[in-house]
Amino acid sequence: MSSTAPRHTALDALHRSLGATMTDFAGWDMPLRYGSERDEHQAVRTRAGLFDLSHMGEITVTGPQAAAFLNHALVGNIASVGVGRARYTMICRADGGILDDLIVYRLDEAEAGSAHYMVVANASNAQVVLDALTERAAGFDVQVRDDRDAYALIAVQGPQSAGVLKSLTDADLDGLKYYAGLPGTAAGVPALIARTGYTGEDGFELFVKPEHAVRLWQALTEAGEGVGLVPCGLSCRDTLRLEAGMPLYGHELSTALTPFDAGLGRVVKFEKEGDFVGREALREAAARSEHNPPRVLVGLVAEGRRVPRAGYPVVADGRVIGEVTSGAPSPTLGRPIAMAYVDGAHAAPGTPGVGVDIRGSHEPYEVVALPFYKRQK
Known part of the structure; x- marks a missing residue:
């Protein structure tokens, strides 16, 4: 086979x-x-x-040191997650690049004194996340189990x-x-x-x-x-x-970007106990993003009907100022929309003169704050 x-x-x-x-x-x-x-x-x-x-990738983590291990391996404060709760977080490389975004569930204790978590990775990154967690488990009293088939x-x-x-x-x-x-x-x-x-x-x-x-x-x-x-x-x-303005790995997130580059620095918890993989690189990224962000993730709404796709250049004043990461017709808005990373000078909602180069034609787009849609509570 x-x-x-x-x-x-x-x-x-x-x-x-x-x-x-x-x-x-x-x-x-x-x-x-x-x-x-x-x-x-x-x-x-x-x-x-x-x-x-x-197709999503489930990885079970159990053991007396499961919370401390996940705090070390991931950027979030997993030790503070209560039983029955979940947390959106990320796993990063030592250089701060995003390996994947994750949801971590804290389940009931597997046995007395042994915490029990389920890490859910994106399908495209499940093996990468499993390998990284397995490697980072060295020195911790934990078990990391591939439960994708379970x-x-x-x-x-x-x-x-x-x-x-x-x-x-x-x-x-x-x-x-x-x-x-x-x-x-x-x-x-x-x-x-x-x-x-x-x-x-x-x-x-x-x-x-x-x-x-x-x-x-x-x-x-x-x-x-x-x-x-x-x-x-x-x-x-x-x-x-x-x-809903939710990022997709391989589009808005990648190893070339830190959580701060992606506008998701809030998931990084420097105040948690102990060291964690990527801490120093992420501190530097946090400082850079605060004073001089290279590019900012924004929403774009078409004035016309042409649909932008990932990789298309975002332009203003005759020069490239960014790149589309995701684009599609929006059934709710009735117009094409996109997420894109653009230079900070053009990131404010309503910035005039912004367009997308669609096969040589510069189509006008309005810069908007994300998300495009938010449900009524």
């Missing part, structure tokens, strides 16, 4: 039975769309959508998502805060139910055993029939996260 053969999630046959257009993503065969990308996007914004995210991950997102899930679980969803997770059952199967997501909407991510994935997906589909829930692919996931 070829080593380049794509991996398949536990829901692969179900996606194909629904007529999904499949695509290779980070070595996985994943649904790109089931029908209209725009309809899937609007379903999540106004009703509910169902996603297969089983979980399927299903997300239900949108304003109707809580109602859909409530009909299938006894878990206290009303008491479940944003960036929190609790063990429970959904559709009769054991699950870690987390109130997290990548769409800008309220929603839940459900970690279950792969053999339970089809049952859970079908139960959620049936529960959502009355409110217009639809299956959703990676294409609308991208436009949803773009409208």
